[in-house]
Amino acid sequence: xxxxxxxxxxxxxxxxxxxxxxxxxxxxxxxxxxxxxxxxxxxxxxxxxxxxxxxxxxxxxxxxxxxxxxxxxxxxxxxxxxxxxxxxxxxxxxxxxxxxxxxxxxxxxxxxxxxxxxxxxxxxxxxxxxxxxxxxxxxxxxxxxxxxxxxxxxxxxxxxxxxxxxxxxxxxxxxxxxxxxxxxxxxxxxxxxxxxxxxxxxxxxxxxxxxxxxxxxxxxxxxxxxxxxxxxxxxxxxxxxxxxxxxxxxxxxxxxxxxxxxxxxxxxxxxxxxxxxxxxxxxxxxxxxxxxxxxxxxxxxxxxxxxxxxxxxxxxxxxxxxxxxxxxxxxxxxxxxxxxxxxxxxxxxxxxxxxxxxxxxxxxxxxxxxxxxxxxxxxxxxxxxxxxxxxxxxxxxxxxxxxxxxxxxxxxxxxxxxxxxxxxxxxxxxxxxxxxxxxxxxxxxxxxxxxxxxxxxxxxxxxxxxxxxxxxxxxxxxxxx
Numbered sequence: 001x002x003x004x005x006x007x008x009x010x011x012x013x014x015x016x017x018x019x020x021x022x023x024x025x026x027x028x029x030x031x032x033x034x035x036x037x038x039x040x041x042x043x044x045x046x047x048x049x050x051x052x053x054x055x056x057x058x059x060x061x062x063x064x065x066x067x068x069x070x071x072x073x074x075x076x077x078x079x080x081x082x083x084x085x086x087x088x089x090x091x092x093x094x095x096x097x098x099x100x101x102x103x104x105x106x107x108x109x110x111x112x113x114x115x116x117x118x119x120x121x122x123x124x125x126x127x128x129x130x131x132x133x134x135x136x137x138x139x140x141x142x143x144x145x146x147x148x149x150x151x152x153x154x155x156x157x158x159x160x161x162x163x164x165x166x167x168x169x170x171x172x173x174x175x176x177x178x179x180x181x182x183x184x185x186x187x188x189x190x191x192x193x194x195x196x197x198x199x200x201x202x203x204x205x206x207x208x209x210x211x212x213x214x215x216x217x218x219x220x221x222x223x224x225x226x227x228x229x230x231x232x233x234x235x236x237x238x239x240x241x242x243x244x245x246x247x248x249x250x251x252x253x254x255x256x257x258x259x260x261x262x263x264x265x266x267x268x269x270x271x272x273x274x275x276x277x278x279x280x281x282x283x284x285x286x287x288x289x290x291x292x293x294x295x296x297x298x299x300x301x302x303x304x305x306x307x308x309x310x311x312x313x314x315x316x317x318x319x320x321x322x323x324x325x326x327x328x329x330x331x332x333x334x335x336x337x338x339x340x341x342x343x344x345x346x347x348x349x350x351x352x353x354x355x356x357x358x359x360x361x362x363x364x365x366x367x368x369x370x371x372x373x374x375x376x377x378x379x380x381x382x383x384x385x386x387x388x389x390x391x392x393x394x395x396x397x398x399x400x401x402x403x404x405x406x407x408x409x410x411x412x413x414x415x416x417x418x419x420x421x422x423x424x425x426x427x428x429x430x431x432x433x434x435x436x437x438x439x440x441x442x443x444x445x446x447x448x449x450x451x452x453x454x455x456x457x458x459x460x461x462x463x464x465x466x467x468x469x470x471x472x473x474x475x476x477x478x479x480x481x
Contacts, residue, residue: 020116023095026102027111030054030066042117044088060084060092073101073111083115094118155179178223206246207353210285211238214273217251221273222464224258227450229265230466231258234274235474239356241275241285244330253323257289257346260320264293264344277352284332285355287348296338304336369480372411373397374404374419374431375447384418387469401426414439416479421448421462445479 023042026034032050040047043058050058059065065083072079079099084092097115104110158179165171214233222231254273261271272290277283296304305324324334332350371393375381378399385397396411398404401423417435421428432444449465461479463472 023097023113023115023117025055025113027055027113028109030056033110042087042093043085058086060086069099069111073099077101082118083113206244207242208245208247208250209240209242210250210275210287211235211240213247213250214275217254220251221254221258224255225262225271228268229262230270230464232270232272232468232471234272234470236274236276237358238275238277239358241277241355242353243285243350244353245326245350249326253326253348254289256320256323261289261291261293261344264291264295266294269293277355278349283352283355284349285352287350288345289348290343290345292343295340295342296336296344297340301336301338305334367480369393369415369476370411370413371395372404372414372417372419372435372442374401374417374423374428375399376420376423384472387472391473400424401431404431408438414442416476417442417444418476419444419446421446422450443479445475 021038022036023039024034024036025032025039031052032055033052035047035050040050043050045058056066069079069081072081077100081097081099083095083097085095086092094117095115096118097113100112100114102110102112158175161175162172162179165175214235218231218233225231258271261269265271269292272288274288274290276286276288278286305320327334327348327350330350332348335347335349336344337347338344371388373381373384373388373395375384375397376399381397381399385395388395396404396407396414398407414435417432419428419431423431428444428446428448432442435442444461446462447465447467448462461475463475467475
């Protein structure tokens with residue numbers, strides 16, 4: 001065994017392995033011809049019991065292990081795998097091991113195994129992950145404190161507005177709504193903080209219906225974006241689509257993207273949220289979030305998901321890093337496209353667990369509606385009337401409520417009222433209440449460019465101006481369901 005002794009001495013196996021707690025064995029054919037002290041002590045056998053014995057005698061059940069190993073070593077001189085040994089006491093030890101083919105001569109071939117107990121590796125990895133997590137955590141907390149301060153400032157502002165308008169019930173109701181929505185985002189941040197400390201192990205077991213989630217949260221998204229930025233929501237042909245995850249995390253994800261888009265839009269602008277489906281090896285929901293802001297320089301595109309990377313003073317640089325980790329944990333991915341001065345588009349791919357689509361209708365099958373249209377801006381009124389009549393609906397169009405009142409006798413069995421919420425001298429809700437007395441089955445769609453109207457109409461259908469033809473028709477279809 002002169003050659004074997006030279007291998008051991010040359011590689012300094014005993015000393016290195018002892019310091020690193022590594023298992024070392026050398027096989028000739030399938031027989032053990034060398035094992036180090038670590039392997040001897042951990043397996044519980046003496047060298048005399050193992051040397052010149054077949055390795056299969058103390059492997060946990062794996063009948064084809066040696067055959068597969070030799071096949072791999074024929075292709076290349078190194079192979080990494082998991083191997084399970086049975087100790088003298090019957091305990092199973094799992095090693096992450098490297099096998100090397102050592103060819104002294106064509107007739108003299110040894111197999112060298114160097115392995116590490118995976119239990120110890122797992123413990124080491126956990127310690128490293130905890131260390132990294134603790135380092136990130138202080139930055140994460142600093143970012144949350146900044147967010148908490150913003151929430152408190154906004155809430156205090158709304159409470160002051162309530163105090164100043166205590167004798168105006170409509171204003172009190174409006175600012176109460178805004179305060180509640182703002183505090184709701186604080187609750188989300190608290191839950192996010194708790195979930196960050198315990199990990200997101202429960203997220204995968206949860207499911208969220210994305211269509212209703214977006215509809216229910218559009219008002220708070222619009223509040224975060226502010227009055228100068230219009231959020232457009234496009235659901236395509238989706239009635240509902242279930243995805244992994246739960247509401248708090250998804251709300252955090254959207255608020256993160258909307259806040260970033262708001263920062264990128266210097267003055268007035270638009271944020272589009274659009275849903276679509278894509279089938280590869282499985283079905284995915286693609287959530288597109290597009291803005292027309294300043295864009296991201298090409299040299300920063302690969303850095304934006306890195307922890308602590310930021311170009312903003314009041315940011316920890318952890319927002320997109322956490323978002324990407326969350327989406328990846330759900331089995332999804334994020335793509336980004338951006339051009340300076342033209343805007344940025346993020347695409348979130350997430351598994352679609354179940355989907356319901358709108359049934360395509362032929363134009364002749366679409367129900368023709370009788371619609372009362374009330375809008376004080378002549379151009380918008382004429383344009384909407386043309387669109388609706390082009391779809392085959394009967395339309396009574398008025399620019400003043402007084403005109404509508406004078407012509408009530410000419411209107412028979414209307415299905416829908418579409419009205420600007422802020423008409424001269426009267427609110428759209430009052431118009432609706434008055435018409436409901438004559439037409440009890442009448443439904444309503446309010447139009448407004450005033451973000452604060454959301455506070456007065458949380459349970460009614462509302463379309464924010466400006467809107468596209470597609471958005472108008474989709475909203476009418478939603479109202480009439």
